[in-house]
Amino acid sequence: MHIGHTTRAALVASILLMLIGLAIAQKETISAKSLFYAPETTAAPTLPGAAKTQPKTTTTHASGTMANGSGGSVTRASISANNPGLKFQLLKLMPDGSERPVDPSSTFRSGDRIRFVFESNTDGFLNIQQQGSSGVWRVLFPDPNMNGGSNYISKGKKYLVPGQGSSFHFDRTPGVEHLTVYLSKSASKDLPGSDHPVMQAMTVTQSVIDQLRGEVRSRDLVFETDTAEAPDGSKLVEATYVVNKQLQGQAIFLTLDLKHQ
Helix, strand or coil: CCCCHHHHHHHHHHHHHHHHHHHHHHCCEEEHHHHHCCCCCCCCCCCCCCCCCCCCEEEEECCEEEEEECCCEEEHHHCCCCCCEEEEEEEEECCCCCEEEECCCCEECCCCEEEEEEEECCCEEEEEEEECCCCCEEEEECECCEHHHCCEECCCCEEEECCCCCCEECCCCCEEEEEEEEEECCCCCCCCCCCCCCCCCCEECHHHHHHHHHHCCHHHEEEEEEEEECCCCCEEEEEEEEEECCCCCCEEEEEEEEEEC
16 A cells, blocks of 8 residues: 555654653653642552652742752652652731731741641651751740640641741841751651650750751752732732652651741
8 A cells, every 4th residue: 555745744743743742641740739649559659760850950939949959840750659748838917817828938027927837748757946046946846835745747637836826926136037847757766756745845956957957858859839819919828838759758858948127
């Protein structure tokens, strides 16, 4: 059977389109939010290309500037159904007593009051620290007045930091408030609240913070934000998702820098 030039060209074009479609399907990306809500399985799937890492970038997200993160999506080949992930929101107390979600990269003023809402996609251990002007890292979570003094949190449950009826306030001293957030699937003996509830305010040393930071490579984390427009036209960051994309990922470590003028 003889195939004419026009028919042959159409056939070649069809094959090219099919190959392009296959390439796109193989490189399909999954957002951090989708990865956060991925169903758990008893075993991580064996997928081709899972060891590949994403290119390094510097991306400004709702949680500030996250260096060397891979943006808001990962390739389907790098997905595990058990990737540890955090969803968080920063709420600002308004003059009328209501709370409004705000962008953590915003500039805050003296007297502003805020608090966080955290939710994990896995049972695990959450520790939050804040560095004061003295350089000491004060433990914000766990706290004797929250969660029974334990740092153990349950999957899908929302945790207010500080607890109900409380808030953090910015004093008259301008600067940058440094916070670190660490979520792990396993307990650490070096962190308060892991082996027994805390009964008083706690601190941790810089060496502990450095150790936690060293456990998680920033390029293994992916970020995504949900935004909405407020009535006054400003941007509301309704939630930020951060997920460890690695097949054997066990923890998340991130830094939040809150600007205060």
